[in-house]
Amino acid sequence: MIKVYTLITVIFVSSCTSIDYTYFNNIKNTFARNEINVTESFIKNFEYSFIKVSYKKNDAIFVLARVLEDGSYEWIGANYEVIITKSGTIIETIGLESDIKFHESQLPDFKNFKTSSHYIDLYNPNLVFEKLSFNYLDTKLPVKDLNYDQVITIQRVSETIGWHSKDIYFYNKGAIKRSIQKINPLKPPIEITFFFKY
Amino acid sequence: MFIFRFRVFTFLICLFSNFLFADRYEYIYPNRNHSFSNYGTIGLLQNPTARLFSNGTLGFSWTHNDPYLRGSLVAYPFEWMEVSYQYTDINNELYSPVKEFSGNQSLKDKSFDAKFRVFKEGNILPEVAIGFRDLAGTGLFSSEYIVASKFLTQDIDLTFGLGWGVISGQSIDNPFTKISDKFLFRNAETGVGGKLSNENYFSGPAGYFAGIEYFLPKMRGMSIKFEYDGNNYNLEGAKPINQRHQYNIGFTHPISENFSYKFSYIRGNTLSFGFSYALNLGNKNSQSGAKIKQAPIKNVKEIKMVTSKSESNLYKASLKYLRDEGFYLQKATINNDQLSVVYAQSNYRNPSISSGRALNILDQISPEEIKHFNISEVNGGIGLYSLEIDRASYQRYKRFNLPPKIDETIYAKPFLFSQDKQHGYNPIAKYPVFFNSIGPDLRTQIGGPDGFFFGDLKLAWNSELLLTKNFSLISRVHYGIYDNMGKLKLDSDSILPHVRTDIVKYLKNSHHLSIERLQFNRFGQLTPSIFFKLSGGIFESMFSGYGGEILYRPFDRNYAFGLEAWKVYQRDYEQLFELRDYTTSTGHISIYYTEPNTNVTFRMKGGRFLAGDSGISFDFWRTFYSGFRLGAFFTLTDISAEEFGEGSFDKGFYFHLPLEVFSKTYSKRNFGWGLRPLTRDGGASLIQSHPLWGVTDYSHINNFNRHLVDFYD
Numbered sequence: 001m002i003k004v005y006t007l008i009t010v011i012f013v014s015s016c017t018s019i020d021y022t023y024f025n026n027i028k029n030t031f032a033r034n035e036i037n038v039t040e041s042f043i044k045n046f047e048y049s050f051i052k053v054s055y056k057k058n059d060a061i062f063v064l065a066r067v068l069e070d071g072s073y074e075w076i077g078a079n080y081e082v083i084i085t086k087s088g089t090i091i092e093t094i095g096l097e098s099d100i101k102f103h104e105s106q107l108p109d110f111k112n113f114k115t116s117s118h119y120i121d122l123y124n125p126n127l128v129f130e131k132l133s134f135n136y137l138d139t140k141l142p143v144k145d146l147n148y149d150q151v152i153t154i155q156r157v158s159e160t161i162g163w164h165s166k167d168i169y170f171y172n173k174g175a176i177k178r179s180i181q182k183i184n185p186l187k188p189p190i191e192i193t194f195f196f197k198y
Numbered sequence: 199m200f201i202f203r204f205r206v207f208t209f210l211i212c213l214f215s216n217f218l219f220a221d222r223y224e225y226i227y228p229n230r231n232h233s234f235s236n237y238g239t240i241g242l243l244q245n246p247t248a249r250l251f252s253n254g255t256l257g258f259s260w261t262h263n264d265p266y267l268r269g270s271l272v273a274y275p276f277e278w279m280e281v282s283y284q285y286t287d288i289n290n291e292l293y294s295p296v297k298e299f300s301g302n303q304s305l306k307d308k309s310f311d312a313k314f315r316v317f318k319e320g321n322i323l324p325e326v327a328i329g330f331r332d333l334a335g336t337g338l339f340s341s342e343y344i345v346a347s348k349f350l351t352q353d354i355d356l357t358f359g360l361g362w363g364v365i366s367g368q369s370i371d372n373p374f375t376k377i378s379d380k381f382l383f384r385n386a387e388t389g390v391g392g393k394l395s396n397e398n399y400f401s402g403p404a405g406y407f408a409g410i411e412y413f414l415p416k417m418r419g420m421s422i423k424f425e426y427d428g429n430n431y432n433l434e435g436a437k438p439i440n441q442r443h444q445y446n447i448g449f450t451h452p453i454s455e456n457f458s459y460k461f462s463y464i465r466g467n468t469l470s471f472g473f474s475y476a477l478n479l480g481n482k483n484s485q486s487g488a489k490i491k492q493a494p495i496k497n498v499k500e501i502k503m504v505t506s507k508s509e510s511n512l513y514k515a516s517l518k519y520l521r522d523e524g525f526y527l528q529k530a531t532i533n534n535d536q537l538s539v540v541y542a543q544s545n546y547r548n549p550s551i552s553s554g555r556a557l558n559i560l561d562q563i564s565p566e567e568i569k570h571f572n573i574s575e576v577n578g579g580i581g582l583y584s585l586e587i588d589r590a591s592y593q594r595y596k597r598f599n600l601p602p603k604i605d606e607t608i609y610a611k612p613f614l615f616s617q618d619k620q621h622g623y624n625p626i627a628k629y630p631v632f633f634n635s636i637g638p639d640l641r642t643q644i645g646g647p648d649g650f651f652f653g654d655l656k657l658a659w660n661s662e663l664l665l666t667k668n669f670s671l672i673s674r675v676h677y678g679i680y681d682n683m684g685k686l687k688l689d690s691d692s693i694l695p696h697v698r699t700d701i702v703k704y705l706k707n708s709h710h711l712s713i714e715r716l717q718f719n720r721f722g723q724l725t726p727s728i729f730f731k732l733s734g735g736i737f738e739s740m741f742s743g744y745g746g747e748i749l750y751r752p753f754d755r756n757y758a759f760g761l762e763a764w765k766v767y768q769r770d771y772e773q774l775f776e777l778r779d780y781t782t783s784t785g786h787i788s789i790y791y792t793e794p795n796t797n798v799t800f801r802m803k804g805g806r807f808l809a810g811d812s813g814i815s816f817d818f819w820r821t822f823y824s825g826f827r828l829g830a831f832f833t834l835t836d837i838s839a840e841e842f843g844e845g846s847f848d849k850g851f852y853f854h855l856p857l858e859v860f861s862k863t864y865s866k867r868n869f870g871w872g873l874r875p876l877t878r879d880g881g882a883s884l885i886q887s888h889p890l891w892g893v894t895d896y897s898h899i900n901n902f903n904r905h906l907v908d909f910y911d
Contacts, residue, residue, distance in 0.1 A: 034490075034862055056487070058487065077489060079491060122225075127222060127223065127224070127225060128221070132224075147394025160222065161225035161226055161416070162415070163225070164224060186225065
């Protein structure tokens with residue numbers, strides 16, 4: 001028995017590193033979130049407006065590429081994925097796990113509406129010219145802890161494919177700050193946090 | 199008559215026109231995956247269907263279906279094949295009538311099922327499959343079937359089949375008796391298992407079965423199953439089971455893409471339930487999404503300015519920036535306009551990805567004067583491959599994200615790593631280098647007469663001490679945390695030397711500190727295609743010894759030859775440094791062949807095994823794109839089935855799951871799992887660390903060709 005403990009001691013003492021917990025790191029990488037913590041210095045380091053996009057277990061940063069003529073914003077990700085938002089609503093995506101495209105970019109102001117209908121294309125699986133309705137559900141205000149003064153819940157409905165989901169939009173002083181929305185009925189929601197630099 | 203025919207034709211067209219509104223149907227019927235039956239393979243409730251999951255899928259199914267409790271591991275090695283291994287707890291029968299032997303434990307049955315698709319579903323024709331239940335077990339559930347399944351509409355899947363053996367409840371004349379009289383009778387005796395009972399296949403009375411699966415619209419893949427049961431419950435299991443009527447009904451509800459649960463009411467008197475989990479592990483990013491891309495190096499203009507000043511600066515920059523990404527520079531040389539580097543790495547399991555990432559770094563930091571790159575990879579001092587690429591071509595192809603073409607834009611060659619060769623830059627590595635990690639380890643012993651499950655949870659300390667580039671000490675030391683092995687008491691009944699069947703003694707006597715491995719390895723390379731390894735020390739929990747292997751593995755050929763020879767000494771049960779009296783010599787000649795399209799490798803290993811028996815071991819495995827590997831083996835030696843004991847010959851299956859399948863980052867780590875239905879002494883091979891096949895797995899042109907699309911990943 002002494003031989004065993006001696007051997008282990010010798011191996012530990014002769015090692016040039018401390019115990020490497022790579023095994024646990026690997027497990028952690030496998031199951032943990034890939035989280036991006038947006039701090040004040042992180043925001044300062046960015047020259048342009050950006051959004052933090054959270055989807056499934058991953059966060060990603062998209063930077064503002066341009067503001068389109070109709071007032072929508074085009075955001076570009078690290079792998080050249082594109083998200084176009086209008087008043088916080090995703091109206092077109094390119095290169096995501098599944099994409100969406102609204103046929104028109106004129107969306108209602110969710111802060112003051114009851115219902116509206118639109119036509120969309122969905123990709124992966126592909127479905128073109130599908131009718132999608134937004135229905136107003138409720139408004140909560142203010143949410144002091146989270147620095148939002150208005151939280152609006154909208155329902156997305158497409159009866160023909162059985163899509164019923166809820167979108168949540170968070171505002172502060174009338175400006176969109178955060179949104180949680182589904183762009184595909186079969187996929188989890190996308191959460192976007194907006195960091196505008198005017 | 200014409201009008202009648204026209205109407206029939208129109209009806210058939212409507213019936214089989216599955217493609218109308220196909221896009222919308224994918225949303226109305228998402229997860230329209232087929233699901234596992236109560237027998238643990240894809241099917242209805244008690245009846246099988248012709249359906250299969252996609253290849254590379256691994257599933258687990260658990261069903262409580264009184265009097266059975268069944269757990270199944272199901273795999274899809276090919277698009278046309280389903281194989282499963284099940285444990286069935288038969289709780290209306292004791293494990294043994296001798297109470298002293300197994301107490302009150304209920305009977306446990308191990309069985310192996312297989313299904314092969316014959317036709318894929320077409321617009322008119324159904325999907326057809328041939329299947330076998332309890333193919334090589336005791337025969338308690340032994341049946342064969344031919345089954346056809348067809349989607350009548352997008353939501354109704356109709357199944358009809360003929361069965362033999364247990365699936366012959368709704369009796370008809372066996373159609374095969376028209377071919378031969380040998381199909382007239384079926385041997386009803388159950389054996390000790392382990393052998394294919396092919397003399398019984400499709401013999402005896404036949405029966406039919408049918409059913410439908412109805413996928414509910416907009417219910418996320420939920421389906422209702424209704425069937426006309428084909429089983430004869432007087433033939434199944436240990437005792438006849440009462441059946442009130444032949445109609446079964448149930449439903450399956452997928453909670454997610456991978457997990458589903460099910461309820462059913464069968465035989466008119468039994469409520470059953472279960473759950474299943476199935477994952478496609480064959481595709482590289484099926485469970486994780488795309489991997490995180492390499493971050494661009496900052497300030498590359500300034501770096502290039504510095505590296506253009508002197509060769510030394512470029513060497514040092516290569517050392518630093520390669521190391522930052524997990525590439526350890528061994529040698530580097532600048533020859534006119536070519537930068538050559540030799541590196542080792544342990545993050546990437548594929549040469550296309552590792553070389554692509556290394557090139558990406560070198561391209562960013564090298565001055566414009568460098569026009570060509572030559573990168574080579576080594577592992578344990580063994581040269582794996584060498585890659586030459588013209589920098590302008592690399593940049594052009596990369597800009598358009600086009601995979602490079604072997605022998606047009608990149609040239610992959612075998613690589614002989616020589617320490618003596620003169621290089622411009624020889625970074626000094628300080629030896630010894632020590633790597634280690636600590637992790638949990640679980641060992642199990644299931645299905646024995648002493649109880650169904652025995653296990654021990656241990657803390658495993660793995661280490662690798664590199665004494666030189668190609669001389670290392672690998673160790674794996676355990677410390678027990680919890681176990682219930684003390685209740686194990688079954689002694690070996692083997693008449694052969696107890697090289698494996700003393701497993702219970704090894705498990706029971708290694709509660710606390712034990713050494714599983716303490717093995718010295720010396721790797722080397724005689725030519726670019728001939729590799730060798732000399733090893734000594736503690737190889738595994740049961741044997742110490744010394745020996746070596748040599749492998750001839752040409753870089754651009756699909757075959758390889760190996761030779762290994764070992765002198766081994768049986769270890770004491772405590773698994774420290776003491777030895778038992780048994781010693782032997784073992785060795786094999788191996789022939790490997792890899793079929794490049796399916797990436798199936800076949801290995802035939804002939805020689806002398808640990809118990810002194812001689813014979814041939816056959817091993818087949820398929821490596822999927824993700825690195826997920828499914829394999830099976832069997833060994834036939836010069837001992838008789840009686841000498842071997844229960845199971846008749848050594849056999850088993852295994853899988854290796856790369857953990858990176860679940861991760862956004864690359865890693866070489868694997869989770870491995872294997873199962874032998876029975877631990878016996880015949881056909882037993884030595885287990886030793888870092889076999890040459892694994893160490894050199896990288897060094898093959900097929901690995902480049904197969905993953906070239908990942909070159910810029």
